[in-house]
Amino acid sequence: MKTEPGTLVGNEDQPLRALLLSARPAPVLPPRFKQEVWRRIERAEVAREAPSVPWLEVLVGRLLRPRFLVAGLAALVVVSGTAGALERSIAARTAARAQYLAAVAPNTLR
């Protein structure tokens, strides 16, 4: 059988063509299909027109860069850890001072 380029079957195979067309399943559309389609289109348009916050998008984009994430994490850990150690050291020194004062200058004299 010789077919023309770009065609599945030749014009001479009309019975086969009819058979193929009849074999194509006809989908059963759900109720209110058209309304649902239009509703989705409207919703998509509304979402497209919603105001975006460009600086927020830029900020989040930058924050999510791996290099920035690693640097930020490291900075947070170092600064917070140092602050914690410093706070502990100050508290320990204050307690040591109170202990010395209690030994050499009881409250009755102060």
Add this chain to the structure above:
Amino acid sequence: MRRSFLILAGLLLASAAIVLGSFHLGARMGGGAGRTADDLEWLRLEFHLGEPELAKVRVAHEGYLPVCRSYCERIAAATAEMVQALGPGTNVPPLVDQKLAEIGALRAQCQAAMLRHFAEVSRLMPEPEGRRYLAEMQRLTLGAHEHLEHSMASPAGASHEHHGH
């Protein structure tokens, strides 16, 4: 946009958790462990004393402690006698005046001994630190009285002003 907000909120929450965790970890790993067995630990830390200087200061400190304790006991005994002399009545017997004078004199002697001890300790420290120690101890032990007396003498302490009747 909503997604960006959610990401930003998540990042902020994660950052707060990291800050808190690191702070507590740093505090746990940091030096100092509250109350120590050594009363002189503060001097070592604050005035950067080495072992030889600290040993000299320790000798002076241990020599001063019985003197301080003795004054404290005498002041406590005189105070108890004064309270007993006050009794349940509403007037102040002359014995109370005598006991108050005694307590005042004992406190003055005790304070003088304390200041002499501070001066002695300051001389055992290297020069700039010794001077700083003496100033700090005077501020800590005499400052409280000064503050109280200033507040009582200020115009705000109106209860001390005597108005003509």
